[in-house]
Amino acid sequence: MKKIANIIAALLAGAAILGSTACSTTTRRTVDVLVIGGTTSGTSAAIAAARQGVSTLVVEPTPMLGGMLTAQGVSAIDGNDQLPSGLWNEFREALRRHYGGARALATGWVSATQFEPHVADSIFKAMAAAEPTLEVIHGYRLEAVRMKERTVTGASFLDKRGHRLEVEARTTIDATDLGEALPMSGTPYRVGMDARALTGEALAPEEANDIVQDLTVVAILKDYGEGADRTIPRPEGYDPAEFEGCCVSGGREMTPEYMLRYGRLPGGKYMINWPTKGNDCYLNVVELPWEERIEALRPAREKTLRFIYYIQTELGFRNLGIADDEFATEDGLAYLPYHREGRRLDGVVRLTLDDVAARYDRPTALYRTGVSVGDYPVDHHHACYPGGMEKIPFPPVPSFSIPAGVMIPAATEQLLVADKAISVSNLINGSTRLQPVVLLTGQAAGTLAALAVKSGCTPREVPVRSLQRALLEQKAYIAPTYDVRPDDPDxxxxxxxxxxxxxxxxxxxxxxxxxxxxxxxxxxxxxxxxxxxxxxxxxxxxxxxxxxxxxxxxxxxxxxxxxxxxxxxxxxxxxxxxxxxxxxxxxxxxxxxxxxxxxxxxxx
Structure with missing residues (x-):
């Protein structure tokens, strides 16, 4: 009997192992360029790399491509309206075709280009599908970065079911919002505000701190018609006093209707990404593990729900309900929060506020190495910091270029960084973080990765001028010329x-x-x-x-x-x-x- 019991136990153990194996699989890929994150920069990086003819894989945890513009719901473009550069211009032209022209996108007063997130997602997916050497995998998050000494050789990813994806790559791009691959690869970075002695910026604090900008969980509301009541259940902890004074911008009072028109989108929708007594929220979750971060972000999602309830009840817009055709989340809000700031790489160069404000009067001529462009002023969100924070008196700046070296780690090889984690100071991040800039920086990162692969070298060995020439061939700006556009013969x-x-x-x-x-x-x-x-x-x-x-x-x-x-x-x-x-x-x-x-x- 004892022998039979042992045999049965062994069989059961074997069945358990087989069952575990059947439920948890490992998929392997080998590619030239791996893009971690189908974010705003990750999507453009993947498309740009694939168009150079190299095999490219982008891995994204959400069902959408486009990051800020789609999965995070920030579907109102900030900046670069008069800098029709590269993939940014290509994306905007696709939006115009979809909606019937430029005027059809000027539905709100915050931007000349506003759109529904799911439409942007469909455009990005169509652009990606048109590239035969590009593969997109959804549903996996970064688990680890594969290293050989100081060289990144790929990464591993995990999905909700425990399935693993192992990717070996010649060049890897960290296109995540928060720079997730940096700590995993041992690449030096900074979080929070830089010390004045490090960056030389007069407006930087004397000592570094870990304060990051406010984040926002964006909602897309939909007009369900006159007489409709789409009021959500009263959120726990709701107090209308939390949002009193929300109909103010720049010290100027406005009607609730005008406030909501800020983020009015085509299709009878409204983007709720409102900083003034709205749904901005201070949470520093940058260094938290994935599972802990999801839970730590819950207060931001709850704040947005409370603001929606305020809009519906106190402001009287019961006909505006959470859109049922944008995000397949339990609460209907964006898949991920809009992080304005995360980790920032220590790159071969660092772009500072002074480099932008006085580009020709600096010890380095970073403007000569431009690979993407932006025109947005320095804009920080700190109103929700506990205890308050003194407003930083940012100086006016001209339009600017992003230098090539901010994408390249000072020591780690075969790794490029795009999105908001590039090597910039905390202060100038307030300009470099905007969607078109990030999209164009991703285009530069993907192009650089492909050039490195085709030349058999590391990204830092690709000549700056070679990268710039390749971008100019794509009608991408390397200098922010307001009055010289791609249709100029020169x-x-x-x-x-x-x-x-x-x-x-x-x-x-x-x-x-x-x-x-x-x-x-x-x-x-x-x-x-x-x-x-x-x-x-x-x-x-x-x-x-x-x-x-x-x-x-x-x-x-x-x-x-x-x-x-x-x-x-x-x-x-x-x-x-x-x-x-x-x-x-x-x-x-x-x-x-x-x-x-x-x-x-x-x-x-």
């Missing part, structure tokens, strides 16, 4: 010359859409030209002269700079900046000289 030329600094841009802080002007049809002085040319050719003397630059004078200076060019027959004619750029290109081909990540010319 777009590539003027972008290249702007990125050398020989002809400098004129920055202009302008409301919520800052500008940098090339002024292609305006004249240029001898003083301006010699100032920019000296950075390329140190033998040039800067002439403090307001004399208009003529073709003859330009030819003479270009020859002195080492170029080869004949003096035009009409040498006495004053040049426009466009004509000057053409002469610079003909004589020097300055963009052919590579630069390092700080913008210094190589092989002078």
């Amino acid at each position: 777009f590539g030329l003027l972008q290249r010359i702007a990125a050398t600094g020989i002809l400098r841009l004129t920055g202009e802080p302008f409301h919520w859409a800052n500008r940098s002007w090339f002024y292609p049809e305006e004249g240029i002085t001898v003083g301006e030209f010699t100032r920019g040319l000296k950075d390329y050719a140190p033998q040039i003397d800067v002439e403090e002269s307001d004399t208009p630059l003529t073709a003859a004078a330009a030819a003479g200076l270009l020859r002195r700079a080492g170029g080869t060019i004949d003096t035009p027959a009409d040498g006495d004619r004053p040049l426009t900046r466009r004509e000057t750029a053409r002469m610079v290109e003909e004589a020097l081909h300055p963009f052919d000289r590579d630069i390092d990540f700080e913008g210094n010319p190589i092989n002078l």
Whole structure:
């Protein structure tokens, strides 16, 4: 009997093992480029890499592609309305086709481009499906990063059922909101506000702290028609006093109807992402493990539900209910919170507020290494920090470029970072975190990863100018030229010359859409030209002269700079900046000289 009992026990144990194996499987993939997260940057990175012809896999925990724009519900674009660059422009044009033109997207007053999250998701999925070398896998979250010494070799992922996905990759991109791969790979990073001594920013605190920006769990409300009552059950802990004063913006009172029009979307919907006595929430969950983070975020979801109930009952919009065709979550809210800030990489360079505010007066010329662009002012959300926090008096800034080196870790190899976790200071993160900037940075990261794979090198070994040329071929901006757009016949030329600094841009802080002007049809002085040319050719003397630059004078200076060019027959004619750029290109081909990540010319 004892022997039979032992046999039965052994059989049961074996059955348990087989059952466990049957329920928990491991899938393996080997690809050229792995993108961790189908976020805003992850989606663009994957599409950009695949379009370079390399095998690419993007792994995303939610059912949607697009991150902030879809799964997080922030479907009102902040910034870059006048910078139609690369995949951002391609995405916006697809939205316009879907809804019937640009005016159909200008439904709310916060943005000229507003849309339903599920529509953006369908556009991104169609773009991804059009790439034969791109695979998308949903439902898996990052579990671990695979390493060989200081080199990332891939990652492993886990789904809710315990199934594992193991991916081996030649280059990996961390496109997660919070920089999830950084601690797993031992890559140095920072969380919170930087110390003044680290970044040199006068507005930074004297000592570093762990304060991050407020986050928001976004809701999409839908108008169910006059007479409809879609009031949700009264949330636990609801007190209308929590949201009193919500109909105020910038110190100006408004009607509830006007407040809601802030995020009015096509399709009779409203995005609820309202900072003033609304559903912003302070929670620092960055370093929490996944399971603990989900639970820790519950107060933010509950706050949004309380705000919805306030809108329905106190403000009288019972006809506005949680949209039933956007997010398949238990509460109907966005899949993930809108994190404005998480981990920030220690990269080969760090972009600071000062680099943006005074790009031509810095020890490094990071503007020369631009790979994506933005025009949004510095915007931080700290109103919900416990005990209050003094408002930071941010200075006005011009439009700006994101440097190539912010995507590359200082030490870790075969890892690139996109989205909000790039190597920037806490302060300037308030501008670099916006959706179009992040999308374009993802495009640059995917392009860089593919170039590294095709060249058989690490991302840091890809020449900066090679990456920039590849982006220009995609009609992506490397310099934020407000008045030179992709349909300009000299777009590539003027972008290249702007990125050398020989002809400098004129920055202009302008409301919520800052500008940098090339002024292609305006004249240029001898003083301006010699100032920019000296950075390329140190033998040039800067002439403090307001004399208009003529073709003859330009030819003479270009020859002195080492170029080869004949003096035009009409040498006495004053040049426009466009004509000057053409002469610079003909004589020097300055963009052919590579630069390092700080913008210094190589092989002078």
